[in-house]
Amino acid sequence: MNIRIGYGIDYHRLEAGRDLWIGGIKVPHSKGSIGHSDADVLLHAICDALLGALALGDIGTHFPDTDAAYKDIDSKILLSKTFELIQTEGYTIVNVDASLCLQEPKIKPYIAEMQQVIAGLLNLGVKDVSIKATTTELMGFVGREEGLTAHAVVLLQKITDQI
Structure with a gap:
């Protein structure tokens, strides 16, 4: 059995007047993420987890x-390209477990749509994509709404192996 675990983390600053993209969807909010791409913190963390599982570097190495x-690229494109790299290496994704950390907006109403988008991009069932959210109880840069962060863990399996 050849399985690999990967962990990813990402941070982005927030600024008024920007779009807030999380998990491949536009989330209504007065602030949005700052970044070279669309700054989707969740998709970036998942990219890093996938790349890390196979020791392929990080998102900055590839993009x-x-x-x-x-x-300003759509991070769904980055995640799709990352998934292609994983498949080229002979692996498939078993599941994704991710956590978002932001003070506002509340994410729960958007989680199901995020799961659908991510599952579709990674050829997974919706139940194979877990997304949770938390705040920092007003502490630190997240609590002051200066930024947000995401963590992701993935399990990969060699395509020829059976679990």
Whole structure:
């Protein structure tokens, strides 16, 4: 049995007047993430978890913020390209477990749609994509609504192996 676990984490600053993309969907809010791409903190954390599981570097290695080709790119494209790399290495994804940390907005109403988007991109069932959210109880940069963060863990399995 050849299985691999990967962990990813990402942070983005928040600023008024920007769109807030999380989990592949636009979440209504007065602030949005700052980044070279659309700054989708959740999809970036999942990309890093996938890449890390196979020791393929990180999201910045494959999609550098110094490359104009990735300026304002939809992070769903980055996740799809990352999934292609995983498949090229002979692996499939068993499941994704992710946590978002932000003070506002409340994410619970959007989780099911995020799960559907991510499951669709990664060829998974919705039940194979877990997304949870928490606050920092007003502490730190997240509590002051200066930024947000996401953590993700993935389990990969060699395509030829059976669990």
